[in-house]
Amino acid sequence: MNFDFDSFTLFTGIALLVLMIPATYRLATGPTAIDRIVSINIIGTKSAVILVIIGSLFGRVEMFVDFALTYALLNFIGSLAAARYLHKTPPARGQVGEDE
Amino acid sequence: MDRNKTKSSPFYSWLVFGLLMLTWVVFSGFLDAFHLSLGVISCAFVTWISADLLFENRSDGPVARIKQVFRLAGYSVWLVYQIVLANIHLLKLSFIGQRALQPQIVRYECKLKSDFEKFLLANSITLTPGTVTMKIKGDTFYIHAISDVAAEGLDGEMEKRIAKCFES
Amino acid sequence: MWQLETVLLIFLVVAALLSLKVKDLLSASMIFGMYSFVMCLLWAAMGAVDVAFTEAAVGAGVSAVFFIATVYNTKRRSSD
């Protein structure tokens, strides 16, 4: 049986990108700002995985794994900053945060 | 959090340095003298600026620490099993069982003392099926549960396991 | 590889348009974070590893924080 792992890897990457679509839908429609923050968190985690996949396609996983590590470590900072923002400002319902 | 509160003991500084050195070797992968000396400089720098962030409770001796490490390893195996259960539960919910959602907020009192144990309990609750820790005020956890079954699952077994890891 | 790059380019255009569309500046900065993620993936897929690393560090680490800190000290809603 002839199995091409590289094609499988490419398929996996495209499948992960397609699975980003629900998160992008949440990012587009909201309804609140915090839904968007959640979807950004998800997209960041997926990006780390996709970077490893791209590394595997190039055959240089040992190089790309550093980027994935960067994402895994730093993705938290953006979410935390947004959470701190919402924690510190008065509730925004009905005034801002929701689109027309 | 502030420097003067935790009394710095040489054992813990060396422990932090050793752990960071191990991490450096995993990151770097070069074992020649030049890179190892760079690693020693980097680890000494990180130990200097933020050694007090690791190991909140510095009263335990080395033997107690080693015991805790082994118990935590056993606990994490159980936790991974719970995470698998949680994902299967989520898969079921998102495809078939959406009408069975019964969201509710449950209060849970815990008896754990230190911050690290509370942190471990809260994160474990988040990772197990159907429950997410929303808020902690003192010893009270407010937990958002997704169904009745999940809410009844909070019977304190996890807390017992965590307490067992840290008893001396 | 070209399939992956095509999908990434579509995501890039969608993210850029979305971040212009929303009026809430906090949401706009979050969507700009997605733009930066996709940009990093695209650089990586093209083989420009150093640029991709810079984009990863700046996009994930500090740029979102700077945007949010700026929004925190001004007002949250864009006027146009």
Added chain:
Amino acid sequence: MRLFALIAVFITGGLLLYGTADFPAKGDPHSPANAGVPGTGPSISQYFVTETYNDSKVPNMVTAVLADYRGYDTMFETVVIFAAGMAIFAILRVVKGGRNPGTGIHHRLDKDSSGNGDHYDIIVGTTCKLLIPVIQLFSLYVIAHGHYSPGGGFQGGVILGASFILYAMATNLKASLARFSEQRFMSLACIGILIYAGFGFLSQFLQKNFLEYGVLQKVLLTDGPEMARSHSMLGVEVGVAFTVTAIMFAIYANLSSAGDLENGKGL
């Protein structure tokens, strides 16, 4: 007005796309940039690909190009970042006795941030405590291994600055300024540029050109000018990292507290 903007964007975009039609294909070995113009010797890309390792014993060409062949460029990029930090400082910073404290917009927003701090102290605080040393060590790894793998001073400096920002968000601005005070980060930013320029002036002092590191073998005690260039690149990267770290944290501190570092709580 929006319609005109849209039309202008479409026309410009169309022209740019039309322009790309004349580009050589990606990675084309026969394009002028890669193969060189006939009759003028090898192109600069060929020179970098074949000679970088012989010149400086650095496997990662990008670092060699940035820190050695185009050292001026990188040095003044660092100065640009420094200038950006200084601009933010000059615009936002509230010096004591200047603007009346307590009237800035951040005080209005900050008034209800006291309650419910428990959550952040336990869960987020513990996670940040576990993460921050690892992030710092990773950033130092990125700086130190700029020769072998992608990375270098700028990326590592940004990650290191992000770790201080994370500490400031996990606790508050005052606690992080107790560790990394304003005086300290401002002087660190200057020291970084001085390290970079110092390597340049040192090589000029030893009867060579500015930033020509090969002559530094007498100072660095290495065998041969190649290793001197390699080690000088590492030193230069450390300088860049100092400046970038300090400026990233300075920008965060000034932005999040609206320049009032003494009283502002940060994000």
Added chain:
Amino acid sequence: MSIFTIIAVVLICVGLLFFLGAAVGIMRFGDFYTRMHAAGKGDTLSSLLVLLGFGVYQLNNFQSFSESWPVLLVILKLIAISAFILLTSPTATHALMDSGWEDGIEPELKNDKPETNALEEDMPQPKQKEAQA
């Protein structure tokens, strides 16, 4: 096709299945708090499985400890990435849920169980809307 490749393919496929579950949950759940369940749990195990799958595939290049030290290193780094995702993802979930409550998003609660919903009165209430000038 070696045994490591088979294990890798199986792990990656299972990971993709869990990613699919999380994505469908984010799309279909009606309430912010239930969506957080999908986001907080779904991404941890699935990314862990996919990363471990690629780690197992790297074992194909493994010959001996002295020669294949970089391969082991890649696997250790992949495990480190999984550990950091496992650490930060629930924390981000807590922080965002707490912020959502403070921001005044009303949870959809089940109404026919008064004994559990009564506990809600103990909760710190969402801050009232403030009329901004």
